[in-house]
Amino acid sequence: QAKSGGKGRITVLDQQARAEARNKLRLVTELRDAIDSRDITLLYQPIFSTASRTPVAVEALARWDHPERGPISPAVFVPLAEESGLIGGLGLLVLDETCRQLAEWDRLTGVAAPPRANVNVSALQLDGNLPDQVAAALQRHQLHPSRISIEITESALMKDPASAQRVLQQLRDLGVELAIDDFGTGYSSLAYLRHLPVDCLKVDRSFVAELSAGHGEIASAVIALARSLNLCTVAEGVETAEQADELGRLGATYLQGFTLAEPMTGGHAAAWFAIHGETAQ
Ligand code: C2E
Ligand code: MG
Ligand code: MG
Ligand code: MG
Numbered sequence: 001q002a003k004s005g006g007k008g009r010i011t012v013l014d015q016q017a018r019a020e021a022r023n024k025l026r027l028v029t030e031l032r033d034a035i036d037s038r039d040i041t042l043l044y045q046p047i048f049s050t051a052s053r054t055p056v057a058v059e060a061l062a063r064w065d066h067p068e069r070g071p072i073s074p075a076v077f078v079p080l081a082e083e084s085g086l087i088g089g090l091g092l093l094v095l096d097e098t099c100r101q102l103a104e105w106d107r108l109t110g111v112a113a114p115p116r117a118n119v120n121v122s123a124l125q126l127d128g129n130l131p132d133q134v135a136a137a138l139q140r141h142q143l144h145p146s147r148i149s150i151e152i153t154e155s156a157l158m159k160d161p162a163s164a165q166r167v168l169q170q171l172r173d174l175g176v177e178l179a180i181d182d183f184g185t186g187y188s189s190l191a192y193l194r195h196l197p198v199d200c201l202k203v204d205r206s207f208v209a210e211l212s213a214g215h216g217e218i219a220s221a222v223i224a225l226a227r228s229l230n231l232c233t234v235a236e237g238v239e240t241a242e243q244a245d246e247l248g249r250l251g252a253t254y255l256q257g258f259t260l261a262e263p264m265t266g267g268h269a270a271a272w273f274a275i276h277g278e279t280a281q
Pocket of ligand 2: 151
C-alpha cells in the first residue's frame with residue numbers, strides 16, 4: 001500500500017502533517033492570546049434541587065469564540081491548554097472570573113444570586129498551589145469559601161491518588177465544596193472513594209442518557225453508593241422530563257441539564273435568577 005503510493009505520496013502526507021502541526025501551533029498562540037486578553041468567557045448552567053426544583057448553584061463552563069473559526073468547544077481547547085502549558089493560566093482565569101461574577105451578582109439588587117458556583121479543575125491544576133490559588137481568588141472578591149465548589153473528574157483523581165487526596169484535603173480545610181465529575185467513567189476503586197474528602201458525585205451524563213433506554217442500573221447504583229457514603233449526587237445531562245422524574249425516584253439530590261436550563265451568560269443569568277431564584281436561599 002505504502003509502496004504503491006511511491007515517494008510522492010509520502011511527501012504529501014508529510015506536508016499534511018506539517019500543515020497540521022503549523023495549524024496547531026497557531027491555535028496554541030491564539031489560545032495564549034485569548035487567555036491573556038480574557039477572551040475566554042464563561043457561561044453558567046443552573047443546577048437544581050430535585051426536591052424543590054429551585055436552582056441552588058451554577059456550573060461555570062469555559063467558552064472560546066475564535067474570531068475566524070467560530071466557537072471552539074472546551075472539549076478541544078482545555079486539552080490543548082493542558083498539552084501546551086497554558087492550563088495554569090486558563091485555570092486562574094476561570095477561578096477569578098467565576099468569583100468576580102458571583103460578587104457582581106451579589107451586588108445587584110433585586111436578584112437572588114446563585115448561592116454557589118461550581119468550577120471545573122483540570123488534572124494538571126491539582127497540585128499544592130491550587131488551594132492557595134482558590135483562597136486568593138475568594139479573598140480578592142471577598143467571597144465566603146462555601147460559595148465555591150470544585151469539580152474534579154474521576155480520571156484526574158486517579159492519576160496520582162495520594163497527591164490528589166492531599167490537595168483535596170487542603171481545599172476541604174479551606175471550606176470549599178468538592179465534587180467528583182463524570183463519576184462512573186474513571187475506573188476508581190470504590191474503596192478508595194471512602195477516603196476522599198468529597199461532598200458530591202456527579203453522575204455522568206452517559207448513565208442519565210441510558211435511563212431513556214430503560215437502563216437505569218448504573219445511575220441507580222451510583223446514587224445508592226453516594227447515599228450510603230453520605231454524599232450528595234448531581235445528575236448531569238438531564239434532557240427530558242421523564243429522566244428528571246426517574247432521577248427523583250432514584251434519589252438524586254440535584255439535577256442539571258438542557259431540559260431544566262441551558263448554560264447562559266453572566267448577564268442573562270442575573271435576569272434568570274431574578275425570576276427563578278427567589279425561593280433559593
Ligand atoms: P463537564 O464538566 O462534565 O460539563 C458538563 C457539560 O455537559 C458541558 O459541556 C455542558 O454544556 C454539557 N451539558 C449540560 N447539560 C447537558 C444536557 O442536557 N445534554 C448534553 N448533551 N450536554 C449537556 P461543555 O460546556 O461543552 O464542557 C465540556 C467539558 O469541558 C466539561 O464537562 C469540562 O470537563 C470541560 N470544561 C468546561 N469548562 C471548563 C473549565 O473552565 N476548566 C476545565 N478544566 N474544564 C472545563
Ligand atoms: Mg463539570
Ligand atoms: Mg460533568
Ligand atoms: Mg461530563
